[in-house]
Amino acid sequence: MTKISKIRTGLAAGLLALSALTGAAAAQDFSAVYVMSDNLGDMGFNDNAKTGFDRAEADGAKVRLLQASPSDPQLWRQNLEAVSNSGEWSVIFTGPNMHDNLAAVAPQHPDQKYVFFDDQLDLPNVLSVKYAQNEGSYLAGVLAAIAATDKATFPLSSGEPKIAVVAGMDLPVIQDFILGFKQGASTVAPNIDVQVIFIGNFNDAQKAYDLTKTAIENGANVVYNVAGPAGLGILKGAADSGKYAIGVDSDQNGLHPDNVLASMLKQIGNSIYDSIGQIRANKAEFGKLQIYGLANEGVGLAYNDKLVPAAVKAKVDEAKAKVVSGELKVDTAFK
Structure with missing residues (x-):
């Protein structure tokens, strides 16, 4: 290999490495946290939701799930306030049992994006997701x-x-x-x-x-x-x-x-993953409601x-x- 060829090869490898690092950094620049009113391990709603966050994490996003005792609503509110005050998260997800908490906290943080799934809240910085x-x-x-x-x-x-x-x-x-x-x-x-x-x-x-x-x-x-x-x-x-x-x-x-x-x-996990994709592409319609039903495979029947x-x-x-x-x-x- 000539000296010039070696230089070109080295430059190409360096550019590929820089591209990979830039892509990883861009992915890490996006972060999502789920403020829960319950714990994982239910083999149902919460575990289904986790699959969506796992897929986003596999794509390179920073993800955190904040579990909480279902009998400790004070902690639910504290967790929501803490992540909202931190300014650390591109989007904050929350779901069942959190309507009053989100209604109180979201208006205090108009620049923070929220996704509220399995319920609806009409605020300009909240994307609501419901299922048929x-x-x-x-x-x-x-x-x-x-x-x-x-x-x-x-x-x-x-x-x-x-x-x-x-x-x-x-x-x-x-x-x-x-x-x-x-x-x-x-x-x-x-x-x-x-x-x-x-x-x-x-x-x-x-x-x-x-x-x-x-x-x-x-x-x-x-x-x-x-x-x-x-x-x-x-x-x-x-x-x-x-x-x-x-x-x-x-x-x-x-x-x-x-x-x-x-x-x-x-299909809560699917809707969460879709929502993250819409937000990253600047296509999410905050202040509106999205419904996932049979026609868009938001619900369905898995047979035994x-x-x-x-x-x-x-x-x-x-x-x-x-x-x-x-x-x-x-x-x-x-x-």
């Missing part, structure tokens, strides 16, 4: 009613049109789940009996377990989990009772593979292939197509 859980729950209701009434295909069922929802608290977002679930079930069995039972919180797995057992004792063949971390008790209660359950938020089918028919996914045959999936997918096309409108708690 009613649409996903509609599919869950269709599946639950089929499973309850088709004893030949689903032998753990009695064949009676009886199902249940065990939910965390009586909130608008939870009512959205319930309305969609009931509507979906009624399209299969118009006179179906749907028990609705509230735990009173989203963290008492033992109470959720006990209430699930009660619902099953009252005849429920399928129990829909709408209870966050407490929902782990619902799934176990159904399994221990020899009946079926439907999971929520993340794919929970593997927790009790002989009993969990499917999981209604709220071991329990749900192709013919039943086809029936549920037919229902999905009607919603996506607009032929069928799913009831909602939000007007």
Whole structure:
């Protein structure tokens, strides 16, 4: 190699190295923090959210997740104020249970960007993200009613049109789940009996377990989990009772593979990753609401292939197509 060639090669290598460092620095210049009102490890909502932050971190963004005890709302507020005051974060994410806190803190930091998911706050520096859980729950209701009434295909069922929802608290977002679930079930069995039972919180797995057992004792063949971390008790209660359950938020089918028919996914991680991409591209519409539903794969149903045959999936997918096309409108708690 000539001396000039060596110089050119060295310059090229140096430019590549500089480009890589510049790219890494640019990525690190973007940072996202999630101020939580709960902990990871719920195998549902929070763990699903984490997947979005993990993807952003893999792209080079600086990421931090601030966990907090669900029984310590004072800490939730303190964490939100601390990260807002720091000026360290390109965007601050927060979610359920944080409406009043964000409403108080965000106006004090007009230059700070916030993403508020699974709720809505109309402020110019807040991007709100909500999910059409009613649409996903509609599919869950269709599946639950089929499973309850088709004893030949689903032998753990009695064949009676009886199902249940065990939910965390009586909130608008939870009512959205319930309305969609009931509507979906009624399209299969118009006179179906749907028990609705509230735990009173989203963290008492033992109470959720006990209430699930009660619902099953009252005849429920399928129990829909709408209870966050407490929902782990619902799934176990159904399994221990020899009946079926439907999971929520993340794919929970593997927790009790002989009993969990499917999981209604709220693709929280996808929406978080999408939001980060929009913000980095300066395309995020702060002050507005984004909705993720069946049409843009913001919600969906993950089947347990071991329990749900192709013919039943086809029936549920037919229902999905009607919603996506607009032929069928799913009831909602939000007007």
